[in-house]
Amino acid sequence: MSVTGSVRSAQAPLIDVRDLERTFDVRRRVDGGRRRVRDSVLAVHDLTFSVQAGEMVGYIGPNGAGKSTTIKMLTGILVPTGGHVSVAGLDPSRDRVELARRIGVVFGQRSTLWWDLPLRDSFDLLQKMYRISPARYRDNLGRFVELLDLGDQLDTPVRQLSLGQRMRGDITAALLHDPEVLYLDEPTIGLDVVSKGRLREFLRALNDERGTTLLLTTHDLQDIEALCDRVIVIDHGTSVYDGPLAGLHVEGGSSRTLVVDLVDEAPPVEVPGATVRRVEGPRQWLSFPADASAAPIVAAVAASYDVADLSIQEPDIEDVIRELYSRGAPEPLG
Amino acid sequence: MAEAGAALHLRSYFQIAWLWIRAAWQYPTSFVLLALGNGLITGLDFVGLWIMFAHLDDLKGFTLHEVALLYGSASLALAVADTAIGSVERIGTYIRTGRLDQMLTKPVPLLVQVCADQFTLRRLGRLTQAAVVFGWACTYVDWTPLRVLVAVSMLLSGGLVFFGLFVGFSCVQFWTTDATEFANAFTYGGATVTQYPLNIFPREVLVGLTFVIPVAFVNWYPCLYLLGRSDPAGMPEAFQFASPLAGVLTMAAALLVWRSGVRHYTSTGS
Structure with a gap:
């Protein structure tokens, strides 16, 4: 007792x-x-x-x-x-x-x-x-x-x-x-x-x-x-x-960004789980969900293209929160 | 238990007040000038009465000494109450600046904090002046042991009545901030009225000052006893001994109003 x-x-x-x-x-x-x-x-x-x-x-x-x-x-x-x-x-x-x-x-x-x-x-x-x-x-x-x-x-x-x-x-x-x-x-x-x-x-x-x-x-x-x-x-x-x-990040539906520097200019890369947001010469920006692992995407890109450099950008927390505010609707969350 | 609580609150009060005295002393010149100025202004107040008596022999049957007794005792009670809890008038400002919220997060009752806040001895001038006039008028009183008792209880009860009026009317600011002038009409207004023999006013006014805003108990009724006079308005003789009751009742009423004011504040957040 x-x-x-x-x-x-x-x-x-x-x-x-x-x-x-x-x-x-x-x-x-x-x-x-x-x-x-x-x-x-x-x-x-x-x-x-x-x-x-x-x-x-x-x-x-x-x-x-x-x-x-x-x-x-x-x-x-x-x-x-x-x-x-x-x-x-x-x-x-x-x-x-x-x-x-x-x-x-x-x-x-x-x-x-x-x-x-x-x-x-x-x-x-x-x-x-x-x-x-x-x-x-x-x-x-x-x-x-x-x-x-x-x-x-x-x-x-x-x-x-x-x-x-x-x-x-x-x-x-x-x-x-x-x-x-x-x-x-x-x-x-x-x-x-x-x-x-x-x-x-x-x-x-x-x-x-x-x-x-x-x-x-x-x-x-x-x-x-x-x-x-x-x-x-x-x-x-x-x-x-x-x-x-x-x-x-997950809740805000935010995404991480994989920045790929290819050796040569190329059309937008195609890999499963990521979409190209921007292309500037040999540099391309691929976004993928924040809760997904970057490893398979990096591997897929590296397997199919000549990559000079790679970097990952974390989502901006302020953007995430702005996104949450703008949705505003008080949906019950577990 | 309750007594221990009261003693504790009183101690908290003096601790806070002491801090403010030290704060004021950071600017000694300003402190001294303000105290002197305050004394001078209230001093002129009585000189006004004096000049009046240079042209009159009496005021509705009251001589200068007798009026001085009324004036001195009311001023003394007011000065004590004003010094002790004068800052309660500033509730409106505390509400607007958020200071009240801060006080609400401290483990000392709000009323104690509000009363002791910005404690100032600036009104020392008024206090001294009132004490001198009262002391002088006392030399003309034909003292008996019972009269001494009534005089002492008069000063204490007078303080309580003004305490009640200050606190009670300041509470209006919980409902509508910035009503200091409204409160002043009753507190300082009441005090001004009691500096004169109340039989110069119509009987209705005296009734109001007895039962509604009981400032007549601050000095008028007990002074009648001290001076050995019968009540010119024919009020019951018992009133001359009822000042402590009036003081306690006024204060109790004020504390009730205070409590409901605080409850209103914490339930509106205004």
């Missing part, structure tokens, strides 16, 4: 979302502004997913797809109008204050730090708010400051920090209390390439070492490629894809 109980609890997802729904009432003017009608807008509907402890999940979608609405329901800022949501076994909107101790939230464009005060003072206040024990606080602060290279900035007022430094400060602020889940909303927005790289490295290490679960919304697909094994794509308020990043 106790064994099965503990097994079940070990497997219970940290974040559990089922048939989640959120509508907003929007007042709209009609008849040239003379009449106002109430419209109900579905911001999120039929949303179901779960996240196990320790996962790093990318949550992506176009503007207005329902990403922030979902995050707000997961943090308890917004009450769902339907369905079920639980995080760490708690109902976010009902147990908001209790849940706050167990999660960390970073809004990329809004700082939680106190503008006129040195970073250190903001951190000290958070220690008190979250009632972090002095020893744990000292440990965590020391570690994050070292990993995020904030040592020189601790005594600088936040208003004098660069965007990258401020973001690292915000992330430290969200992690001092050892949250089980970290929600990151556009964490790399506006950062330069070096800062982005360092931040991703840090998040990966955090997940490796502490098993912190990460849910990341972003427009930067490199964030996803660098960090997330799994992506959830949301569009028009519901999930249109949930699975490994690589699988997006």
Whole structure:
């Protein structure tokens, strides 16, 4: 009994979302502004997913797809109008204050730090708010400051920090209390390439070492490629894809491209499983499904033609996602 | 359990407030100038009354000392409430800038965070001025032990009444943001009214200030007792001791409105 109980609890997802729904009432003017009608807008509907402890999940979608609405329901800022949501076994909107101790939230464009005060003072206040024990606080602060290279900035007022430094400060602020889940909303927005790289490295290490679960919304697909094994794509308020990043290609019907440089110009090559998209002198572009193996195609080309060089182009993930968005239709996915 | 919770909230409040005091001290000159300016403006306020009395012997039967007692006690209660929780007026701004969302992700009750946010001692000027006027007026009161008790409870209850009015009316912003002026009409408006003997107003106004926006309990009724006067409007004598009840009721009502405001916010996401 106790064994099965503990097994079940070990497997219970940290974040559990089922048939989640959120509508907003929007007042709209009609008849040239003379009449106002109430419209109900579905911001999120039929949303179901779960996240196990320790996962790093990318949550992506176009503007207005329902990403922030979902995050707000997961943090308890917004009450769902339907369905079920639980995080760490708690109902976010009902147990908001209790849940706050167990999660960390970073809004990329809004700082939680106190503008006129040195970073250190903001951190000290958070220690008190979250009632972090002095020893744990000292440990965590020391570690994050070292990993995020904030040592020189601790005594600088936040208003004098660069965007990258401020973001690292915000992330430290969200992690001092050892949250089980970290929600990151556009964490790399506006950062330069070096800062982005360092931040991703840090998040990966955090997940490796502490098993912190990460849910990341972003427009930067490199964030996803660098960090997330799994992506959830949301569009028009519901999930249109949930699975490994690589699988997006299959789902998006994307294709890989085999670039063949022949020794001489030739008519379009004919091999099974691939079609020629473009011919330019001796160079030809053959496309084949992303989930198919390149080997038989390469072998077939090499067997029938004089090949000078071969290369394979992976599909552009952004194109794939654009394709998914444009389809839009919320077809249920296994 | 509940008491432990309250003590904890109070501690969180002071921790946040202390941070803001230190933040303000980053610009010491500006801090001092603002405090001085604030003191000067409120100081002139009382000078206005003084000048009025240079031309009048009394205001509907109240002498300058007696009016000073009314003025000082109301100002003191208002200044304490304003200093402690004045930033609750800014809910609308917090909503618009998304700051409220951030506060909702912290493990401290929202009201504590909102009240302590941007805590400022700028109103120290008003506080000092009110204390001086009140102290001066007190020297003319014929003190008895019960009067001391009523005076102390008057100041505490007055603070509670204003606390309730500030919080309660600020909640309007949960439904329609940017209604600070509307709230000010009741809070600061109420405070201005109580600086005068309330018998200068028609009886209907007094009834409104007793039962609707209970600022009459901030100073008028208890001061009548302190001054040993019978109520010129003929209200029950018990009202002179009812300030704590009014304070607690106002605050309880405000907390209920606050809760439904927060619930409205989290269920509309506006």
